[in-house]
Amino acid sequence: MNSIRRIAHLDMDAFFASVELLRYPELRGQAVVVGGRSVHQPVLQADGSRHFSRLREYTGRGVITTSTYEARALGVFSGMGLMKSAKLAPEAILLPANFEAYRHYSQLFKAAVRAIAPKVEDRGIDEIYVDLSDNSEETRSLAQRIKDAVFTATGLSCSIGVTPNKLLSKIASDLEKPNGLTILSLDDVPTRIWPLAAKKVNGIGPKASERLERHGIRTIGELAATPQEFLIRKFGRSTGLWMHRIAHGIDDRPVVTESEPKSISRETTFERDLHVRQDKPELSEKFTSLCLRVGDDLKRKGYACRTIGIKIRYADFSVVTRDVTLPVAISDGAEIRKSAGLCLKRVPLEQRIRLLGIRAGGLVDLAGEQIASKAVQAELPWQEP
DNA sequence: CTGTCATTAGTCAGACAG
């Protein structure tokens, strides 16, 4: 077994926004954001040009999904509320998300990479890990060849990091974005990785980052310099050990080329917060339609589920979930609706509701075998004696 | 008969990510 692995992380540059620029090339060089509702579809005008919505015209709920680098320069980033971003960049162009197109380009770029290096792990729509260990080509030329293949297949640029493991490659691909190609070895960890903020590590989010900062730990280097026993004491055995290892650039996770889904869900945020009593019909209609959509998704993908769950986000942004596990797997929307109805009875309904969601877990693929949580033991044919 | 321990399933919340 080869001890030095070569793992690439490839990240498409401003993916959704870049796909939109393929369709609307006249927007190149402008601040463009993707997000919001589909009412902001561009309108073809009499003279053949298109009219685009501006951020300042936006009213209502929604967040930015992606922004071009020109928009980021104005302080507008993904996840930001649209109303807030409208204040920062009122003249930015607003486009609705077009997931069909993104899925299409996603397939194109992944196929292009797989044609060169077949060991590819899917990480959502715009990212992959690639295990290059079996390829003998020199690293930089191989990575450049992959970038070129992605551009030829899609017209889109990407950034690649190549290092001995997933942890470092994920960080590396971000270092020279956009259109980057960064190659690191373990020897580069002290100079290139340690100066970075701890939250650059995949898995250290806002909460963990803040807790670390409270102990005076801001960078990955400061994390590496922290005694392992201290991290274990503060974060628990599992997380403490993990933090210590990743701070030293150690990560043995394999590139996983196939996986089965564990759950399938649908959720929706309402235009305005709904109250169970005043808005009963509307709420009930949304509830049913979510259940039917989950049932649809299940059947289309060839699964049934044993666990049904609901999720409610209240007006104050607090969230509750409830779920129920059935003795037999189901996939029919109406049956899902019944089980979800049981969950709904167990939830407080005084406050107004902002979001409603339905989830199907404990998936059983219709060929018959259970996916999640091991397997069901030999079933009990007996009753209580 | 009772208490305890280990293990597993189920439930719920929370963190994180793309």
Added chain:
DNA sequence: ATTACTGTCTGACTAATG
């Protein structure tokens, strides 16, 4: 005054089982 949607994982707790 704002903060999407889909999905995974983990920790804490309870109940059941042996």
